[in-house]
Amino acid sequence: MRKYAKCSYYYFQFRNRKIRNLMIYATNRCNSRCNHCNIWKQTPKTDISLNVVEDIISAKCTNSNFYETSFGLEGGEFILHPKYREILELVKDRDHILLSNAILDDRLINAVREFKVKNVHISLDGNRDGYIKVRGIDNFDKINHVVQELKNETRIKMVYSATPFNKPSDFEFVKKYCKKNNVEMGISIFANYRLFEIDKGFKKNENVIKNYNLRNINNDYVKTYKKWIAGKTKLPCISPLFKIVCYPNGDIPFCCGRKEILGNLYQKSLDEIWYSKKTKKIQKSIINKCNQCWISYHRPSDFFYINLFKKCMPEPIVKKVLGVKYEF
Numbered sequence: 212m213r214k215y216a217k218c219s220y221y222y223f224q225f226r227n228r229k230i231r232n233l234m235i236y237a238t239n240r241c242n243s244r245c246n247h248c249n250i251w252k253q254t255p256k257t258d259i260s261l262n263v264v265e266d267i268i269s270a271k272c273t274n275s276n277f278y279e280t281s282f283g284l285e286g287g288e289f290i291l292h293p294k295y296r297e298i299l300e301l302v303k304d305r306d307h308i309l310l311s312n313a314i315l316d317d318r319l320i321n322a323v324r325e326f327k328v329k330n331v332h333i334s335l336d337g338n339r340d341g342y343i344k345v346r347g348i349d350n351f352d353k354i355n356h357v358v359q360e361l362k363n364e365t366r367i368k369m370v371y372s373a374t375p376f377n378k379p380s381d382f383e384f385v386k387k388y389c390k391k392n393n394v395e396m397g398i399s400i401f402a403n404y405r406l407f408e409i410d411k412g413f414k415k416n417e418n419v420i421k422n423y424n425l426r427n428i429n430n431d432y433v434k435t436y437k438k439w440i441a442g443k444t445k446l447p448c449i450s451p452l453f454k455i456v457c458y459p460n461g462d463i464p465f466c467c468g469r470k471e472i473l474g475n476l477y478q479k480s481l482d483e484i485w486y487s488k489k490t491k492k493i494q495k496s497i498i499n500k501c502n503q504c505w506i507s508y509h510r511p512s513d514f515f516y517i518n519l520f521k522k523c524m525p526e527p528i529v530k531k532v533l534g535v536k537y538e539f
Contacts, residue, residue, distance in 0.1 A: 337381025
């Protein structure tokens with residue numbers, strides 16, 4: 212009975228048009244020099260306003276009686292936002308994750324302690340040399356400083372980005388580092404995030420984890436990547452029905468990878484945008500049809516829902532209930 216109750220819970224979440232996850236890209240300011248991202252090159256520098264953040268966290272669509280909306284705080288580098296402390300104050304009583312490159316190590320440590328941040332994600336893409344090739348600077352010592360200071364105070368996840376610029380030995384290094392320090396490890400595969408302006412460097416058919424040892428990785432998002440590149444995986448994206456992002460300029464895109472914009476928070480409230488006929492029309496035209504990306508913010512959620520419902524219902528019914536046709 213427990214699995215059916217869980218299935219019903221998530222089906223309600225899937226269908227009731229409440230937002231489960233909202234990533235706030237608060238600023239395009241960045242102090243890293245990543246080879247796989249160009250947000251640090253963007254001008255002018257843009258910072259989301261406190262009024263917009265207040266609208267997001269008070270909206271009807273981010274407040275459900277049945278489950279809590281989780282907010283992500285990212286950039287660029289989030290703690291470069293001129294009012295990052297005020298934003299942390301606004302979300303301190305809500306479920307949230309602070310994402311950082313840890314270059315401003317002391318500022319990050321102090322912010323986590325002052326605002327009692329429960330979840331911190333830190334980028335780590337290899338050993339010292341591997342990290343420099345990906346991020347353009349030597350930052351390993353500061354990352355390690357943050358981990359040693361905070362690993363017993365908050366939940367830390369080291370996020371490894373698999374790109375054309377690092378290699379399998381970097382992946383193995385991060386795995387061992389996480390095990391040694393008893394922190395979690397996440398994997399993000401190089402993808403064409405529109406905000407990061409990486410069109411010129413992104414090659415859809417380039418397998419960036421080709422020679423990785425994935426034998427002990429129990430992660431459909433990672434294990435299915437090779438088949439997706441080869442055109443053998445059909446996984447229509449359903450996560451934008453409950454998982455969205457906000458750009459520094461207030462734009463709410465359909466998803467991280469496509470160009471469609473649902474609306475702008477400086478012109479309309481999040482509720483006005485989310486429940487509008489325009490949003491529903493755009494979602495209807497794309498959901499169950501798009502299989503163009505392998506973005507880590509969206510694709511794991513697609514696997515989660517499909518696998519969950521497959522445990523409770525025959526596959527033909529799952530496809531009908533979710534409204535998607537899949538093959539992986």
